[in-house]
Amino acid sequence: MTVDRELAEYVAKTGRSRALHEEAVAVMPGGNSRTTTFFDPYPFYVQRGQGSRIWDVDGVERVDFNGNYTSLVLGHAPPEVVRAVREVAEQGLSFPAPTEHEIRLAGILTRRIPSLETVRFTNSGTEATMNAVRAARAFTGRPKIAKFEGAFHGTHDWVMVSVSPDPRTAGSRSRPKPVAWSSGIPPAVLKHVTVLPWNDGDACAAIIEREAANLAAVLVDPLLGIGGVLPPAEGFLERLRALTERHGIVLIFDEVISFRVAPGGAQERFGVRPDLTTLGKIIGGGLPVGAFGGRADIMAAFDPRRGGARISHGGTFNANPVTMAAGVATLNALGPEAYARLDALGERLRGGVTRLLEATRRRGQVSGIGSLFCLHWTSGRLTDYRSSRPKDGEAPLRVFLGLLNEGILLTQRGLGACSLAMQDEDVDRFVNALARVLGRG
Ligand SMILES: Cc1ncc(COP(=O)(O)O)c(C=O)c1O
Incomplete structure (x- = not known):
């Protein structure tokens, strides 16, 4: 059947949705x-x-x-998550102060993911990757980051690069060029984002070694999830780990999707320890969530004690108690x-x-x-x-x-x-x- 025939059947079944859409466009x-x-x-x-x-x-x-x-x-x-949400919501929906729920979820995550020495919560995976990238820049004092062609890490400027480029305008396979994924991404961003080819260890090594002095981070979705769930080739993540370690580059695993594949995420499944990890999706039990964390020395930039944090990370709804409780109930079921x-x-x-x-x-x-x-x-x-x-x-x-x-x-x-x-x-x-x-x- 053609797309048109499938669409005709879809439209015939969805009259109320069409009416709501007409209201929505106004x-x-x-x-x-x-x-x-x-x-x-x-x-x-x-x-x-x-x-x-x-x-x-x-x-x-x-x-x-x-x-x-x-x-x-x-x-x-799921009844256990809905119950937890209801119980916590009845006590109040959000507060201008922390609650015990965030310690519980942080405890579960840091126990499951040994590389996550400390962690902070956000409202989305987008905010998680944005803060992880900022932390890497603050820690290394370097300006650039590297990400993979085809990888999606959310919708802030630094990662809206080469998410689904037309290969005809994106350079060669082994030396991809940064391509803005959206209107409104300034040229400065493209100058500060290096693009890597997934699963090509030799090409990645050549690019990373050339750029190393300026690279703060290599940002990796270990499964290239939105890019098609293409697991890493044997030894590929290990090679990225060795290269980044040698050059003092922060290795960030974006496990917003891949955390699903094992109690400790893809890093457990593949046996590779990143410096920082970003999380989202399942850890909020269906409510808006994100988290980032990892090496305590890198995360120390967010520590507000004794004179203030070097990175300010506010957020009216960060670590919202209802979300945290939904996350705890979900992970306890896993x-x-x-x-x-x-x-x-x-x-x-x-x-x-x-x-x-x-x-x-x-x-x-x-x-x-x-x-x-x-x-x-x-x-x-x-x-x-x-x-x-x-x-x-x-x-x-x-x-x-x-x-x-x-x-x-x-x-x-x-x-x-x-x-x-x-x-x-x-x-x-x-x-x-x-x-x-x-x-x-
Ligand atoms: C790997 C990855 N990182 C980050 C994000 C962004 O998360 P959010 O949609 O919560 O901003 C996504 C969303 O699909 C994702 O797949």
């Missing part, structure tokens, strides 16, 4: 506050979620493999057996999709690790951002819309996550729905 640009969730002609509006299911305002039920972009590891409205279950669901899904693509001889593949996965509409070896770009540019949207029509919610670029609210049957339903979508493609 008061918000494009009717929208979140670029990622928008698609033409309008996104569906959500009524509620429960467990593995999400319902739109037209009453259509879908199995949710988006999970608010991988945040909802326990599924929608014991070893939960990770084993998440891994098994992810394996089942990847196995099912791979068998389907082989049986139907489709040009496609599925990447992933643990409960995270991403559909790719290309058959070449997946190593980096450029190799994951679909040959058929329309395919991700066609599949996203087709799955929506089949009662499955994914992200538009094909990234998905299994949650603990899912059963094997939900995963099988995904594979069967994909088979029907491809069957009419």
Whole structure:
């Protein structure tokens, strides 16, 4: 089926969403506050979620493999998290002073992630990477940072570079050029951001060594999550660790998504210890959150005792007690057996999709690790951002819309996550729905 035919079916099912969108455009640009969730002609509006299911305002039920972009590891409205939120909210929603809840969440995180000697909370992953980058600059006294082509780290200026560039304007594969991802990014930013090619150790070594004297940080999403869930090649993270250590560059792991793959995140799974780590998504139990932390000597810049912090980090809602309590309840539900279950669901899904693509001889593949996965509409070896770009540019949207029509919610670029609210049957339903979508493609 073409995109147009899938869209026609979507529009026929979503009249109430269309009406709400028409109201929304009168008061918000494009009717929208979140670029990622928008698609033409309008996104569906959500009524509620429960467990593995999400319902739109037209009453259509879908199995949710988006999970608010991988945040909802326990599924929608898990009773233990809702209970914690209710109890804490009844005591007051936010205060101009710390609460015990943030110590509890900080304690859980620092126990789970040994490299996280100390930690601070923010309201988003964006703020977490912004503060980690600032801390690295303050610690090293150097101006530049390096990030990977295809990596997403939020929406502040320093990371809105080469997130999804057109390779024709982005230099060579092994020496990518910084490309602004947004209007409004000043040229000074591009001068201070070096772009690295994912999984190319030799090219990264050459670039990092050339720039080392000016580099404060290398910022790494250890799974290149939004870039397509492309796990690091054997030895790649270790090599980045050795290079950054040799040159006194702060190695930051952005584990906003990848923290999901083990109790101590991707750094535990791959056995590499960064200097700083950023977190978000699952650690807030579904409420707005971010965190950054790591080496105590670097984080000391935020210590306000005896004469003041060298970096000011305010935030009216930082470490909000309701969020902190939701995070504690969520992480308490994530014991070893939960990770084993998440891994098994992810394996089942990847196995099912791979068998389907082989049986139907489709040009496609599925990447992933643990409960995270991403559909790719290309058959070449997946190593980096450029190799994951679909040959058929329309395919991700066609599949996203087709799955929506089949009662499955994914992200538009094909990234998905299994949650603990899912059963094997939900995963099988995904594979069967994909088979029907491809069957009419
Ligand atoms: C790796 C990574 N870092 C940072 C962010 C930004 O987090 P937030 O959307 O909470 O600002 C995201 C969001 O998807 C992410 O995937």
